[in-house]
Structure formats: C-alpha cells, structure tokens
Amino acid sequence: MASRRASAKRRRRPPDAAFLNIPYDAQHEELFLAFLAGLSGFALIPHATLEIPGSQRRLDRIFRLLGRCRYSLHDLSRVEVDRTPPATPRFNMPFELGLAVALEKTQRPRHEWLVFETRSHRVWKSLSDLAGTDEYIHGGTPRGVLQALTNALVRRRHQPTVAELEEVYRDVSEYARELKVRLRTTTIFQARAFRELVAAAQRSASQRVAAVQRLRHRSTRKT
Amino acid sequence: MPRKVVITGPAPSLEETAREVGLSPGEARRIADLMDAIVQRRLRRVGGVVRYKRGPGPERRMRPKRAAGVVRA
Numbered sequence: 001m002a003s004r005r006a007s008a009k010r011r012r013r014p015p016d017a018a019f020l021n022i023p024y025d026a027q028h029e030e031l032f033l034a035f036l037a038g039l040s041g042f043a044l045i046p047h048a049t050l051e052i053p054g055s056q057r058r059l060d061r062i063f064r065l066l067g068r069c070r071y072s073l074h075d076l077s078r079v080e081v082d083r084t085p086p087a088t089p090r091f092n093m094p095f096e097l098g099l100a101v102a103l104e105k106t107q108r109p110r111h112e113w114l115v116f117e118t119r120s121h122r123v124w125k126s127l128s129d130l131a132g133t134d135e136y137i138h139g140g141t142p143r144g145v146l147q148a149l150t151n152a153l154v155r156r157r158h159q160p161t162v163a164e165l166e167e168v169y170r171d172v173s174e175y176a177r178e179l180k181v182r183l184r185t186t187t188i189f190q191a192r193a194f195r196e197l198v199a200a201a202q203r204s205a206s207q208r209v210a211a212v213q214r215l216r217h218r219s220t221r222k223t
Numbered sequence: 224m225p226r227k228v229v230i231t232g233p234a235p236s237l238e239e240t241a242r243e244v245g246l247s248p249g250e251a252r253r254i255a256d257l258m259d260a261i262v263q264r265r266l267r268r269v270g271g272v273v274r275y276k277r278g279p280g281p282e283r284r285m286r287p288k289r290a291a292g293v294v295r296a
Contacts, residue, residue: 016232043234045243134225154229195244202240203258215234
C-alpha cells in the first residue's frame with residue numbers, strides 16, 4: 001500500500017504552464033489581469049517575458065521559458081504604431097508567436113499555441129502568414145477574454161464557467177490595486193508584481209472555481 | 224471554428240505555483256493570506272455569504288380567519 005502510494009507520488013505529473021504574450025501597456029492592464037485569472041481558473045501556471053531580467057541573452061531566455069510551457073497564448077491586438085518617438089510598430093509579439101510556431105514543429109510533447117485579437121479578421125491583414133488559422137476575438141474587454149478562454153481551452157472532466165472566472169478576475173483586480181499602493185508603483189508590468197499576481201490568482205481560483213477544487217481533490221487523493 | 228486545446232495537467236498547489244514563478248514559501252503564504260482576506264471581504268460586500276431571511280414578526284404572521292370550533296354567542 002505504502003509502495004503504491006509512493007509510486008503514485010513519483011508519477012504525479014507537474015502542472016502545465018502557459019506562456020502569455022500580451023502587450024505591456026496601461027490600456028491592456030485589465031486584459032492582462034483577465035488572462036491571468038482565466039489561465040489560473042483552468043489550473044495553468046502563467047508565464048511571461050516580464051519574469052526575465054533584461055540582459056544580452058534575453059532571446060535565449062525567452063526561448064527557454066517558451067519551451068518550458070506546454071501552451072502559449074498570443075494577443076496580437078497591438079498593431080498600432082507606438083506614439084513615443086521614434087514612431088515604430090511593435091514586433092515582439094509576432095516574433096514570439098513565430099518562436100512558438102517553430103516549437104510546435106520541433107518539440108515533443110507538442111507545444112500548442114493560440115492567437116487572440118480584439119477585432120475579427122484583422123490578423124489576416126497584419127500577419128497574413130496566419131491565413132487559415134482562426135483567432136479568438138475578445139473585443140478588448142475582460143469578459144471577452146474570459147469567454148474567449150472558455151471557448152479555446154477545454155478540460156476533460158471539469159470545465160470552469162465564465163461566472164467563476166469573472167469572480168477570480170475581480171479578486172485579482174482588487175489585489176492588483178492594493179499591490180500598486182504597496183509597491184508604490186503605477187504599473188503591474190514588473191517582475192515582482194507579476195509573480196505576486198500569479199500566486200494570488202492561483203489562490204483565488206482554488207477558492208472560486210469548482211473545477212480547480214475537484215482537480216485538487218483528485219490529485220491529493222491520488223498522492 | 225478555431226481549434227480548441229485540451230488541458231490534461233493537474234491543478235497546481237500554492238507551493239508548486241510559488242516554486243514555478245520563483246517565490247519563497249513564506250512569500251507565497253503571505254500572498255495567499257492577503258488574497259483570502261480579499262475573497263472574504265468581497266463575499267461579505269456582494270452578499271456571497273448566505274444570509275437567511277428573517278420570517279415575518281408575530282404581528283405580521285397571518286392569523287386564521289376563523290377559529291375553528293368557536294361558537295358565537
């Protein structure tokens with residue numbers, strides 16, 4: 001009995017992680033929090049390039065982080081030219097999507113990626129190489145993000161509802177407000193804030209989302 | 224119809240999440256306590272805690288229209 005329990009403990013799969021590729025600007029803060037809440041509601045651990053400190057080997061680190069994640073979500077809403085001079089479009093997000101597509105072709109188990117957009121069919125113009133790939137439209141609202149996530153992600157047994165994910169989103173938004181005051185900052189797009197928000201979203205999801213509670217119950221029963 | 228992704232992994236515990244993102248266990252517990260306080264506060268604010276309605280007081284309780292077996296004089 002004890003040996004069976006020990007082998008079950010050894011066999012326990014680590015939880016899946018998801019790479020979040022989203023613009024880091026104030027306009028997208030709510031959507032960013034909605035993605036964090038939604039991914040936690042699906043029992044995924046979010047990762048982002050925010051965790052990576054700036055250095056010469058940044059690209060290698062991004063690729064390594066992406067490779068550790070089973071899934072990646074790419075929001076290609078930010079296609080406008082940046083207002084701060086010199087006016088330039090932002091290429092980071094499509095570039096990281098390209099890395100994810102390359103990983104899908106080479107990595108086993110297969111890396112899976114999903115594309116999100118505010119407006120439908122715009123990505124076919126901005127990135128026509130994706131023709132034939134359908135994107136998920138969130139309409140630029142947190143509820144839209146949560147709905148898009150529940151359409152894109154499927155759990156075999158227990159499926160979180162949009163209402164549950166909205167509760168997690170509200171909890172995380174409140175946490176983010178308090179966090180900004182505590183860290184004396186105006187933005188959540190920092191490594192430390194990101195780490196805290198991931199842990200906070202996981203905690204909220206474990207209380208608000210019945211699917212996560214059932215999954216936790218099953219995994220603790222197994223070990 | 225966009226493709227769907229089936230997730231099969233287990234739900235992460237607080238410790239696993241903290242380890243994955245590089246937080247110490249103590250820090251993770253502190254964050255969990257702060258989030259628990261927010262959840263409790265929001266539950267109270269939005270009335271998520273089940274509150275049983277009080278029934279009507281004795282004066283509002285419906286009286287029988289006619290008492291059975293009462294013979295009028």
